[in-house]
Amino acid sequence: MSGLKPNSPMPTEIKLHAISKRLEIAFDDGASFTLPCEYLRVYSPSAEVRGHGVGQETLQTGKRQVVITAMEPVGHYALKIVFDDGHDSGLYSWDYLYQLGKHYEINWQDYLDRLAAAGAGRGE
Template sequence: MSAPIPNRVHYHKRDRELELGYPDGESYRLPIELLRVYSPSAEVQGHHPSEAVLQTGKRNVGLLNITQTGRYALKLHFDDGHDTGLYTWEYLHDMATHQQAWWENYLTRLERAGASRDSGVIQIHQV
């Protein structure tokens, strides 16, 4: 079964969230940071899972523009210059309905790498 197609897409600039509304009345708000760090682009995901690049310092990233690509995806234009990922309806719906798991995975990866959601932050580890 394919994912539902949103009938409403709204960017909440102040909250840095993308809202997806569906014909059945469901609505989800996805943080732009989450969308950016899980961009489906080769630049972020690589060509194999082992090539994925952990995105850091994206807490305050926003959107400049949103364009629809055919009948299957959105292209998000981030204010950090990234705009190469195509977010299919399936990808967006999975991210929206499993948002907590995506966040937890991201935060765990950041912690393991000693990295931060904030840009320009140096992590100091004491032993």
């Protein structure tokens, strides 16, 4: 995962909504996204989730109830998110968060399809 690209949108506001388990993020280009904790967890940019190359991804299951317990800025380019299942190794660049928001519908359906194909579930 790379850092910022030229003309990358920068976040202007980040809010964690603990009860609804969602992260709200607004960018300086006017875009705003509300991303479920489960979505952020299953699309973590970490090697643990994504692997070290195409086809090495690990399908994340049983993450419906996962919540964010901490967030830390990393320089001026990313956010480290800590989840209550112990996962804390993903650095979410502003570009990556923007892309997760922009492509939420497609990504989420892809995740649900992969779960179904594996005969796996999202958890309670």
